[in-house]
Amino acid sequence: MESKERKGKQGMHKQLVAILRRTSVAAFGFALAASSWAAGPAQSAASKINDPARGWDSLWHEVIVDITIIGILFAVVTAWFMFSSRRTADNQVGASPKLSPASAVGWTVLPIFIFLSIDLYTAANGWVLWNHYRDVPADRLEVKLESGMYSWDYTYPNGVRTQNELIVPAGKPVMLRMTSRDTLHSHYIPDFRVKEDSMPGRVTYLWFHPTKPGEHLVTCAEYCGVMHSYMAGRVIVKSTDEYAAWMKQEETMLAAAATTEAPAVPAKAGAPAAKPKKT
Amino acid sequence: MNLKEWIFTTDHKRVGILYLIGSLAAFAVAGIMALLMRAELSTIGPTITANPTNYNVWLYTHGAVMILGFQIPALTGFFANFCIPLMIGAKDVAFPRVNALSVWLFYVGVILALLTFFIPDPPDIMWTGYPPYSTITTGNTAMYSFTVLILGFASIIGGVNFLTTVAYMRAPGITLNKLNIFVWCTLGAFVLQLIFVPVLGTAVSLISMDKYLGTNFFDPAKGGDVLTYQNLFWFYSHPAVYVIFLPFIGVVFEVLSSHARSAVFNYKMVVYGGIGGIVLLAGEVWVHHLYVSGMADWLRIGQMVTTLMISIPVGLMMISLVGTLYKSSIAFTTPMLYALGVVFLFLIGGLTGIPLAVPSLTLAVSDTYYVVGHFHYVMAVAGTFSIFAGIYHWFPKFSGRMYNEFWGKVGFWLTFIGSNVVFWTMMDIGVDGMPRRYYDYAHFPQFESAHQLMTAGAVVLGLGFAIAVLNWIIGAMKGPPAGDNPWGSPSLEWTTVSPPPHGNWPTPPSVAEDWHPYAYKKG
Numbered sequence: 048m049e050s051k052e053r054k055g056k057q058g059m060h061k062q063l064v065a066i067l068r069r070t071s072v073a074a075f076g077f078a079l080a081a082s083s084w085a086a087g088p089a090q091s092a093a094s095k096i097n098d099p100a101r102g103w104d105s106l107w108h109e110v111i112v113d114i115t116i117i118g119i120l121f122a123v124v125t126a127w128f129m130f131s132s133r134r135t136a137d138n139q140v141g142a143s144p145k146l147s148p149a150s151a152v153g154w155t156v157l158p159i160f161i162f163l164s165i166d167l168y169t170a171a172n173g174w175v176l177w178n179h180y181r182d183v184p185a186d187r188l189e190v191k192l193e194s195g196m197y198s199w200d201y202t203y204p205n206g207v208r209t210q211n212e213l214i215v216p217a218g219k220p221v222m223l224r225m226t227s228r229d230t231l232h233s234h235y236i237p238d239f240r241v242k243e244d245s246m247p248g249r250v251t252y253l254w255f256h257p258t259k260p261g262e263h264l265v266t267c268a269e270y271c272g273v274m275h276s277y278m279a280g281r282v283i284v285k286s287t288d289e290y291a292a293w294m295k296q297e298e299t300m301l302a303a304a305a306t307t308e309a310p311a312v313p314a315k316a317g318a319p320a321a322k323p324k325k326t
Numbered sequence: 327m328n329l330k331e332w333i334f335t336t337d338h339k340r341v342g343i344l345y346l347i348g349s350l351a352a353f354a355v356a357g358i359m360a361l362l363m364r365a366e367l368s369t370i371g372p373t374i375t376a377n378p379t380n381y382n383v384w385l386y387t388h389g390a391v392m393i394l395g396f397q398i399p400a401l402t403g404f405f406a407n408f409c410i411p412l413m414i415g416a417k418d419v420a421f422p423r424v425n426a427l428s429v430w431l432f433y434v435g436v437i438l439a440l441l442t443f444f445i446p447d448p449p450d451i452m453w454t455g456y457p458p459y460s461t462i463t464t465g466n467t468a469m470y471s472f473t474v475l476i477l478g479f480a481s482i483i484g485g486v487n488f489l490t491t492v493a494y495m496r497a498p499g500i501t502l503n504k505l506n507i508f509v510w511c512t513l514g515a516f517v518l519q520l521i522f523v524p525v526l527g528t529a530v531s532l533i534s535m536d537k538y539l540g541t542n543f544f545d546p547a548k549g550g551d552v553l554t555y556q557n558l559f560w561f562y563s564h565p566a567v568y569v570i571f572l573p574f575i576g577v578v579f580e581v582l583s584s585h586a587r588s589a590v591f592n593y594k595m596v597v598y599g600g601i602g603g604i605v606l607l608a609g610e611v612w613v614h615h616l617y618v619s620g621m622a623d624w625l626r627i628g629q630m631v632t633t634l635m636i637s638i639p640v641g642l643m644m645i646s647l648v649g650t651l652y653k654s655s656i657a658f659t660t661p662m663l664y665a666l667g668v669v670f671l672f673l674i675g676g677l678t679g680i681p682l683a684v685p686s687l688t689l690a691v692s693d694t695y696y697v698v699g700h701f702h703y704v705m706a707v708a709g710t711f712s713i714f715a716g717i718y719h720w721f722p723k724f725s726g727r728m729y730n731e732f733w734g735k736v737g738f739w740l741t742f743i744g745s746n747v748v749f750w751t752m753m754d755i756g757v758d759g760m761p762r763r764y765y766d767y768a769h770f771p772q773f774e775s776a777h778q779l780m781t782a783g784a785v786v787l788g789l790g791f792a793i794a795v796l797n798w799i800i801g802a803m804k805g806p807p808a809g810d811n812p813w814g815s816p817s818l819e820w821t822t823v824s825p826p827p828h829g830n831w832p833t834p835p836s837v838a839e840d841w842h843p844y845a846y847k848k849g
Contacts (some may be wrong), residue, residue, distance in 0.1 A: 103690055107681065107757075112675040120561035121409065121648060121673050128651035129666065130756040131670070133658075140424030141588030141654035154649075155595040155642065162641045166634035173630055173684035179621055180686050230459040233618060233693060240690035244619045247458060249548020249553065253689075266769055268618075268761045269695035270452055272459055296848075300600050315690035 096220060097179040098256045103240040106176050110169065136302055152320035180241070183254045187220040194225065194232035194245045196271060197278035207297040211280035213265065215257055216290035222254040241266050257284040331465040336422035337828050345399050345725060346717070347438050348429075348588070350478035350795065352395030353710075357788060359388035365785040366775045370768055378765040382450040384463075385763060388443055389453035389469070392706065394477045395436050400713050401573035402481060402519070403432060406512045408724060412819035412826065413506045414833040415497025420490040426513055429479035439473045449807030452763065454563075455530060457544040457553030457555050458638070461537040471534040478488055478517045478523045485516035499837040506817060506843045507583075507590055507597070511576030514601045518565045518572075518608055531554055534613035537743070556619055560612040568608045570705055572601060574712035575643055575672075578665045581715045582650050585662035590846040591649030593640055603639030608634060617688040626685040635684035638821060639677055643671075659813075660734030667742050668708050675704025678753060693763075695757025699749045707745045714741075714794055720739035721798065722808030726824040733793055740790030751776050817843040 111271065132141070190213065191202040201209045201223075214219045225234060225245035233241035239255035258265075266277035285293060362384050366373050375381060407425065411418055419425050433660050442448045449455075492505070492513055508790060533555065534542045542548035544555050581591050590596060612623055613629035643734040646670055656662065678700045680688045691697065721729050755776045760767065767773055811820040822831050 099686070099689075103687065106684075107687055107690075110681045110684070115682050118673055118677045121644065122670065123469070125648050125651065125666075128648065128654070129656060132588075132651055132654040132656045134655040136588075138848060139587070139655040140848050141586055143588050143591070144652040145589075146592060150547065150591050151594065153646070154592050156581075156601050158641055158645055159599070162638045163635070166631070166637055169684060170631050170634055170679065173686050174627055176684075176686035177627060177630075181690060185494055211740070218529065232454055235759075235761060236612075237690070237691070240693065242618050242689060246552045246620060247618055260482060264759075264769055266759075266761055270456070270459070270763045272463070273846055276761075277376065277764045277768070279769045 096184050096256060098258075099176065099180040100238075100240040100255065100270045102176045102179050106172055109172070113165070113169075117248055120289065136266060144315075150161045176310050183252070184220045187222050189222045189224065190215075191235060192223045192225040193226045193228055194234065194267075194271075196230060197267070197274045199234065199278075201324065203294075204244065205222060205294075205298060207301055207303075208295065211265075213282045214290065214293060215282065215284055216287045217260050217284050218287065220254055220256050222252060225251050225253070229270045229271045232267050232278065234270045235266050235268035236263055237266070238263040239282075244269050257282065260284050260289075329541055330845040334426070335439065336418070336426050338407050338411050338419045338422065339724065339830075341425050342404045343428045345403030345432060348433055349396045349400040349404060352391050352399070352436050352439070353791075354795075356391040356396060357791060359384040359391070360815075361784060361788055363388065363541050363735065364781040366765070367767070368781040369778075370771060370774055371766060372744050379450055379465075379655055381765040382452075382763075383448045386449050386470075387439070391436075391439055392474065392572070393453060393623070394474065395439055397479060397570045397571055397574075397705075397709050397713070398477075398566070399432055401570060401577070401709075402427070402484060402515055403808075405508070405713075405716055405720075406484070406571060408517075408720065409506075410488055410491060410509055410512060411495070412723075412822070412830060413817060414492060414495060414500055415818050415831075415837070416491060416495040417808045417829045417831075417834070419487050420495060421487050423773070424487050428480045428484045428487070431483075435473055435477035435480060436470065437803065438476065442469065444468065444566050445812075455533055455555075456559075456560060457533055457536065457552060459532050461544065464847050467537050468534050470476055471530040475527055478527055482523050485519045485789060488512065488516050492730030497835050497837060498817075499839070499841065501595075503594070504837070505692045506576075507574070507579040507593070508576035510597050510601050511572040511579075514605045515569045515572040518569050522562040522565040522609070523660045523814050526566075527559055528556035528779060529562070547644060553616075553619060553621070556616055557612070557794070561609070561617040561618070564612040564615060565608040566706055568604050570709050572604065574709045575647075577712045577716040577719075578647065578668045579650075579711075580817070581661050581665040581719045582647060583844050584719065584813045584817070585659055586651055586654035587651075587655045587814060587846040589842070589846070591646045593844070596646045600639045600643040603642070603687070604768055607636055607639065611636060614683060614688070614722055616683040618692045630685050636683075637676075644673070644676070657720075660717045660729070660731060660738060661718035662716075663735060663738045664711045664718065667738065668711045668715065671703055671711060671745070672708040674750075675700060675708055679704060688799075691757060693761055695700060695752045695754040695760045695762055697765060698762050699751075699756055702745075702752070707749065710791075711741070714738075714791075717798065718794075719813070720819075722812050723802065723819060723824050723826070725805070726808060727805030728812070729805060730807040731798045737790045737793035737797060740793065742790075743790060744783045744785075744787030744790055748787060751780050751783070783834075794806030814846070816841070816845050816847065817845075 065101060126253055168254040188300070193200045197228050199211050199213070201213050219255050222232060225243065229242055229247065232254065233242050233244045237253060241253050241255050243251050243253040245251060261284050263282040264281055265280040271278065290315070329507060332344065362374070363381060366375060366381055445466055445477060447464050447466050449470045451460040451463060451467060451468060452471060455467065455470055462610055492509060532543045536543055542550045544550045544552055579596070585587055610632040611629055613625050614633045682691065682697065682700060718729060718734060736844065754771045760773050761772055765776070808824055810822070810824050813820070818835060818837070821835060
């Protein structure tokens with residue numbers, strides 16, 4: 048009697064181990080395949096510029112579709128159980144079957160591997176896009192940014208300075224090396240899907256790829272003080288010719304200012320970013 | 327029953343009810359702050375105040391008081407105090423006088439937080455208190471530091487108390503695998519509090535030392551570092567999310583199981599996989615709050631993986647919640663509606679967190695209304711709904727009376743609709759670029775109608791909450807007697823009279839061998 052029971056238990060353990068092995072192999076295989084597939088296109092396309100903003104749009108879309116499917120799945124099952132399990136008599140109790148130890152483990156291990164494979168797949172995709180965000184193309188315009196309450200001060204490689212207006216040529220990647228002279232700020236350009244905090248004592252960076260002429264809002268995304276919500280500026284993308292003309296004009300003005308030994312002032316110094324309408 | 331008896335009480339149930347009253351008062355204040363902010367945002371430019379500092383103070387108060395004054399005390403103060411000794415068959419907690427001290431400290435903290443409105447320069451540093459702003463503002467940073475320290479200390483001594491209580495005071499026959507899920511969840515939450523609160527205490531002490539005593543922990547000009555504060559702060563404050571999440575999902579398990587008269591699906595998976603998994607992962611994911619803060623790239627990638635892995639324990643718990651409903655017997659009472667509401671709201675909130683676990687996606691949506699909408703779904707609304715579910719569920723036990731079912735349901739539907747209107751809209755305009763913590767959105771005129779919709783939704787939401795609170799007050803005074811076990815639950819707290827006397831049971835309870843808190847019997 049006793050040995051029979053033990054035998055039964057041993058059989059169950061064997062069964063459990065078999066289930067575990069099969070599910071883990073399957074799930075890991077799926078996860079690895081998924082992540083290597085996701086990492087694939089990045090290596091082949093290393094030569095041309097990977098615009099992070101476009102990558103963001105497609106990955107965002109994909110993740111939103113994924114979570115919508117998972118959400119609808121859960122919601123429909125829940126709604127069905129709610130409907131089918133309405134209490135019909137006052138003394139009624141639930142009649143759900145008791146889980147056997149093997150199925151209890153199965154209901155734990157299988158979801159773990161499904162979730163883990165979704166996680167790893169998402170992580171692999173996210174990592175590929177992350178590298179696009181952080182690897183700045185060598186052929187770029189590099190501008191220094193100092194943020195302060197409440198303005199964005201840009202300095203171009205040739206010493207030209209602007210405030211709250213970042214003027215860039217179309218078609219060339221732009222990199223900002225950022226620091227702050229007072230509190231935290233965050234240089235957020237919604238149209239280019241990018242932001243990064245600037246702070247005193249450290250230099251952070253971001254880059255984006257303007258392709259055609261136009262204007263884009265820059266706004267502060269890290270609480271920096273009383274006037275936080277009025278700290279805004281613009282990225283102005285000009286055609287290559289217009290940009291060259293503008294830069295030449297700025298250079299002439301800079302040279303003129305240097306010869307008269309006037310104190311260096313930002314080319315576009317003026318009112319701070321904005322003020323409240325009614326005060 | 328006089329006031330002195332209540333103030334100097336050491337009875338765990340009265341301490342719990344004091345926690346409940348204090349945290350609901352805090353909830354009301356923080357809720358009014360939310361309505362003031364929504365009123366201000368209903369038009370572009372100044373609406374009800376021309377001074378952005380007023381708005382920033384409301385925002386600070388809303389965040390700090392909702393988390394530190396309402397959710398954590400309601401869950402680990404009221405529910406833990408009232409339910410745990412009753413659920414494990416104990417007469418009281420292990421250290422009743424320490425328990426009384428913790429509720430006194432809680433009231434000191436709440437009063438200190440409310441003094442914000444009576445001092446000349448109230449804190450305007452958000453609940454995060456990031457330097458350098460918090461060390462240079464004219465606002466009163468010390469007020470923030472001391473509020474956090476006192477509430478944190480109240481919570482730590484509560485944690486010691488409950489870990490001891492559950493370890494040593496269980497009635498004979500209640501083994502660890504027969505503990506209510508809520509007890510397990512609260513234990514997990516207190517373990518997290520004990521590990522991580524000291525780190526928060528350090529962080530908020532250091533900003534006040536920087537501001538008032540001339541130290542330079544966070545001033546890079548004098549050798550300090552700005553990012554250190556953010557690391558310290560979130561090293562506590564992300565686990566704090568689980569300090570709220572664990573007890574609230576525990577309450578949902580209790581309510582769902584009782585009103586569906588169905589055993590929790592795969593109990594051990596929830597306890598060891600779900601709760602255990604969250605306690606293990608809680609301390610390794612804080613960098614996802616710092617994805618755009620200028621952290622090292624390898625840290626952002628490493629914690630992307632750990633953050634995504636949070637989906638495993640949480641997913642197991644969701645499977646169990648839904649599985650509990652399978653072939654059950656659901657009565658759609660008010661507490662059940664709130665608990666089912668949590669399942670749907672938490673589903674939305676949890677899934678919208680997945681993109682935020684990925685740093686490359688977060689670069690665009692971090693610090694926007696998308697984040698605000700996400701954490702309101704996952705923590706604020708789901709948490710508050712579960713607190714409301716729990717209060718309705720145990721209302722017959724702690725008051726001995728019944729609430730009004732009709733007004734309970736009216737309150738539920740108003741809050742459910744209101745919160746979806748507000749927070750879905752919020753996530754929607756967040757993806758389009760609306761940044762958070764904005765007193766004015768002059769640069770985003772395209773969002774004005776969305777803001778007005780959210781303001782309308784907030785009014786509906788607030789009305790629903792007010793109806794629920796009134797329902798409790800009237801029910802506690804005039805409701806019909808409820809009986810000892812109105813829901814037909816085998817869980818131990820329903821075996822004593824309502825309301826339970828001091829000492830809980832006339833004779834100490836013991837349980838049969840086949841007893842389980844979720845073993846529902848026909849009858």
